[in-house]
């Protein structure tokens with residue numbers, strides 16, 4: 001009796017495994033034949049037609065394009081998510097709720113450039129159909145132009161390079177957060193000490209007299225652990241950083257022809273991000289006028305970092321690698 005039961009069980013297990021393996025094989029076969037079915041139940045931007053082919057959902061594709069563009073405009077994934085929410089943009093569940101993590105996933109998804117990677121996950125447990133990330137356990141297939149693209153390959157590539165640039169920047173300056181600056185605190189994680197290379201931190205000097213309350217930035221290496229010598233750089237007033245950007249932008253506008261010519265050369269760069277930024281910088285500059293107030297969107301689109309030298313010189317590093325020196329109080 002017992003023997004028989006276990007025999008039946010074994011039989012069912014084999015049957016289940018064989019169906020599962022068959023269906024996996026079936027997917028691979030279809031893939032090799034170019035007949036690809038992609039699971040995209042939670043996949044913003046596309047619908048499936050009656051044959052299971054991916055077709056662009058015009059309404060949703062606008063959201064995808066917006067996310068890609070804003071990322072390259074210098075916004076962080078978190079800010080993009082908050083702004084989609086405040087604009088009441090609906091996600092794939094029909095709710096105006098967006099997460100930083102899902103924005104990041106969208107920004108790295110090759111399906112938006114029309115390609116498809118099959119077998120990103122694979123079946124680990126044939127009985128309960130549990131799937132796991134495929135890190136080389138089963139073959140992966142990459143198909144270019146398997147369906148219509150929402151994002152052109154140039155822009156998609158630029159986004160990947162920009163993501164890498166932000167990651168490397170955070171690593172280089174030992175910054176915990178990938179995207180630290182916000183519209184209210186645009187200099188966070190971007191002010192670099194010219195003396196020791198560490199990041200400047202924001203400090204509020206409080207006073208009972210409101211007029212004496214000050215926000216300053218100073219090197220994080222100024223007061224190290226006991227026994228170590230602190231960085232001797234001086235602190236800098238918050239207002240000077242805002243003014244430095246205004247001055248630099250106005251200098252660029254005044255020398256429009258020079259900068260447009262310079263950026264035209266980068267249009268032929270081998271690097272997709274450099275090409276994208278050059279095109280974007282030229283477009284910005286063609287529209288730009290002199291400013292007397294800080295413009296946070298221009299700042300995020302243009303500036304990578306601000307280095308403070310000990311002689312008080314402020315050096316703005318633009319995202320294309322251009323550096324512009326700026327004396328404060330002018």
Ligand SMILES: [Zn+2]
Nearest residue numbers: 193196219231
């Ligand atoms: Zn320092």
